Amino acid sequence: MLGFVIRRILFAIPIALGVSVVCFSLVYLAPGDPLQTVLPPDATAETIAIVRHAYGFDRPIPVQYLIWLWHVLQGDFGRSIATRRLVSLEVSGALANTAMLALFAAPLSFGLGAAMGAIAGWYPGRAIDRLVTGAAVIGVSLPNYWLGIVLVILFAVEFMVLPASGMGQSGSAAFSLWRWSDARFLVLPVLTLAMIPIGIIARSTRAAVAEVRGLDFVTTLRAIGLGEGAVLRHVLKNAAPPVLAVMGLQFGYLVGGSILVETVFTWPGSGFLLNKAIINRDIPVLQGTILALSLIFVATNLVVDLLQAALDPRIRRR
Amino acid sequence: MDGGQDRGPPLLEVADLTVRFVGHEARVQALAGVSFSLRAGEVLCLLGESGSGKSVTLRALMQLLPPGRTEVAGQVRLAGQDVLALRGRALQAFRGGSVAMVFQEPMSALDPVYTIGQHLIEAIRQHRGGSRAAARARAIGLLELVKIPAAARRIDAYPHELSGGLRQRAMIALALSCTPRLLLADEPTTALDATVQIQVLILLRRLQQEFGMGTLFVTHDLAVAAEIADRVAVMYAGRIVEEGPVAAVLRAPAHPYTAALLASTVHDQAPDQDIPTIPGSPPDLGALPPGCSFAPRCALVRDACRIGPPPATHPAPGRMVRCLRSADVLATPLASLATGDYR
Numbered sequence: 001m002l003g004f005v006i007r008r009i010l011f012a013i014p015i016a017l018g019v020s021v022v023c024f025s026l027v028y029l030a031p032g033d034p035l036q037t038v039l040p041p042d043a044t045a046e047t048i049a050i051v052r053h054a055y056g057f058d059r060p061i062p063v064q065y066l067i068w069l070w071h072v073l074q075g076d077f078g079r080s081i082a083t084r085r086l087v088s089l090e091v092s093g094a095l096a097n098t099a100m101l102a103l104f105a106a107p108l109s110f111g112l113g114a115a116m117g118a119i120a121g122w123y124p125g126r127a128i129d130r131l132v133t134g135a136a137v138i139g140v141s142l143p144n145y146w147l148g149i150v151l152v153i154l155f156a157v158e159f160m161v162l163p164a165s166g167m168g169q170s171g172s173a174a175f176s177l178w179r180w181s182d183a184r185f186l187v188l189p190v191l192t193l194a195m196i197p198i199g200i201i202a203r204s205t206r207a208a209v210a211e212v213r214g215l216d217f218v219t220t221l222r223a224i225g226l227g228e229g230a231v232l233r234h235v236l237k238n239a240a241p242p243v244l245a246v247m248g249l250q251f252g253y254l255v256g257g258s259i260l261v262e263t264v265f266t267w268p269g270s271g272f273l274l275n276k277a278i279i280n281r282d283i284p285v286l287q288g289t290i291l292a293l294s295l296i297f298v299a300t301n302l303v304v305d306l307l308q309a310a311l312d313p314r315i316r317r318r
Numbered sequence: 319m320d321g322g323q324d325r326g327p328p329l330l331e332v333a334d335l336t337v338r339f340v341g342h343e344a345r346v347q348a349l350a351g352v353s354f355s356l357r358a359g360e361v362l363c364l365l366g367e368s369g370s371g372k373s374v375t376l377r378a379l380m381q382l383l384p385p386g387r388t389e390v391a392g393q394v395r396l397a398g399q400d401v402l403a404l405r406g407r408a409l410q411a412f413r414g415g416s417v418a419m420v421f422q423e424p425m426s427a428l429d430p431v432y433t434i435g436q437h438l439i440e441a442i443r444q445h446r447g448g449s450r451a452a453a454r455a456r457a458i459g460l461l462e463l464v465k466i467p468a469a470a471r472r473i474d475a476y477p478h479e480l481s482g483g484l485r486q487r488a489m490i491a492l493a494l495s496c497t498p499r500l501l502l503a504d505e506p507t508t509a510l511d512a513t514v515q516i517q518v519l520i521l522l523r524r525l526q527q528e529f530g531m532g533t534l535f536v537t538h539d540l541a542v543a544a545e546i547a548d549r550v551a552v553m554y555a556g557r558i559v560e561e562g563p564v565a566a567v568l569r570a571p572a573h574p575y576t577a578a579l580l581a582s583t584v585h586d587q588a589p590d591q592d593i594p595t596i597p598g599s600p601p602d603l604g605a606l607p608p609g610c611s612f613a614p615r616c617a618l619v620r621d622a623c624r625i626g627p628p629p630a631t632h633p634a635p636g637r638m639v640r641c642l643r644s645a646d647v648l649a650t651p652l653a654s655l656a657t658g659d660y661r
Contacts (some may be wrong), residue, residue, distance in 0.1 A: 219382055222439075225444050238430070
């Protein structure tokens with residue numbers, strides 16, 4: 001097992017490097033010149049050259065990458081072209097805001113989705129299965145920006161029990177989870193964000209549990225006299241690895257922040273920041289955000305792999 | 319092997335056991351009134367081709383058929399206990415405690431993410447309680463009993479880390495973990511290599527005698543039946559068509575189906591000679607003929623065979639057959655059975 005852990009961690013390093021190359025070059029694949037947004041339309045060729053040199057855009061792209069990587073490794077992501085603030089501050093602030101949503105949306109959707117799926121998969125074909133499967137399809141197919149708007153209309157406009165958008169009067173810097181006057185701003189975005197993962201996880205859990213439940217060893221477990229609770233425990237442990245993989249992807253999606261959901265609720269998170277950076281062609285912010293999110297994805301997948309290996313001995317051999 | 323007759327009351331009595339699979343469109347009669355009995359320490363082999371109801375019989379005895387989709391009727395008594403009426407905790411204590419099953423495919427019959435030891439310890443503690451350490455010690459003892467080398471190390475192996483033969487030995491250890499009085503073996507050697515088959519058979523036979531367990535052994539392999547059985551019951555289309563002491567039945571079958579089975583085994587034929595096969599195809603359990611189920615494939619069929627199921631007759635003490643023409647089958651020497659020539 002220890003060998004597997006070490007191998008898997010070492011394996012993550014080239015993946016992270018590859019991700020950084022893609023992140024860096026992605027921006028150059030898009031049309032348009034990032035300098036357009038900072039320079040006045042009537043800038044002289046001389047000014048353009050000076051600014052281009054100042055940003056290092058005149059050097060060969062591989063050199064630019066190595067310089068960028070060198071700085072990134074030291075924690076220096078450069079400054080935002082639009083706001084002149086440090087990218088590291090922009091990204092970490094936005095990530096922290098999104099993490100707050102994910103902190104609630106992840107346990108909510110993982111717990112609820114897995115529980116719903118497990119019940120449905122344990123009783124395939126019964127009414128409860130059809131109910132859960134139907135609910136999961138609805139959860140997956142509802143566009144979440146539409147759901148967000150509906151929730152706002154219901155709870156903020158009609159009933160006036162929850163705020164419609166933003167993070168409250170104290171703003172993101174002084175936001176406290178422990179004050180209801182702040183925390184209530186989380187409710188609607190968290191619900192909106194959790195809906196799709198609930199559906200996806202419920203469906204994959206249902207599929208995994210229903211499949212494992214029909215395997216031969218389940219008959220053996222009953223034949224040695226185990227009760228249904230103990231049998232269910234065996235089934236869940238067998239069904240867990242594929243569900244964990246789906247949860248890992250969904251966690252990445254939650255931490256990445258949904259551009260649509262964060263825009264609907266004007267939540268200053270990473271999705272919101274990404275949206276702004278794309279519109280402004282703010283390349284350093286774009287690179288920093290994508291890199292941070294990708295590394296979180298790599299780390300999440302690493303954790304999922306290790307959890308899967310801990311649960312299923314057959315994975316450790318690969 | 320002796321007939322094991324007339325030694326005390328039977329351990330297991332099965333009377334008129336009927337199983338129907340209920341689907342959306344069709345009902346399938348998997349067992350149509352199976353009756354037999356088994357004494358303690360006796361081995362009864364259920365013989366027959368796929369779909370004849372051998373495995374369904376075993377599963378019905380442990381209530382392992384999916385409850386929503388099967389209808390089980392009849393009487394099953396183990397040491398006087400009404401098995402089909404057991405529910406809840408009593409059923410759990412019965413499964414594994416009084417009756418245990420060894421399955422055909424040990425790879426899929428063991429939970430792949432639990433070690434051999436975890437299986438054994440869970441079963442032992444389920445039935446006998448006690449500490450984890452005590453259960454583990456007993457588990458190692460069981461693995462030694464089934465001749466798994468380096469048992470103390472192998473107990474922490476996962477099923478996929480063992481060879482097929484060792485996995486089946488572990489499966490047997492799991493079945494024996496709480497010293498059942500009745501052992502059900504569902505083709506336990508079919509999935510194994512030929513050389514390993516013999517070892518596992520010998521092991522099963524030895525343990526069965528050592529523990530004095532009544533054993534129901536399902537197989538389609540006549541050689542295996544000859545090796546391990548005291549009595550055989552030949553099943554066809556959900557019925558027992560012939561039953562009796564193994565030597566008598568295999569030497570002089572009374573049912574045309576048994577005779578055809580014997581004729582179609584690879585034995586002393588010359589290499590260039592075709593192996594006789596049973597004409598026709600296995601019966602469709604959804605649409606059985608009103609008379610003898612074997613009638614459509616039988617060389618000896620008469621009009622009377624197609625009217626109703628033939629009654630049980632007893633051509634010799636301890637033998638039973640359901641065939642109107644059993645006297646003709648018994649009168650035919652085995653050698654000419656191979657050619658299908660009855661006259």
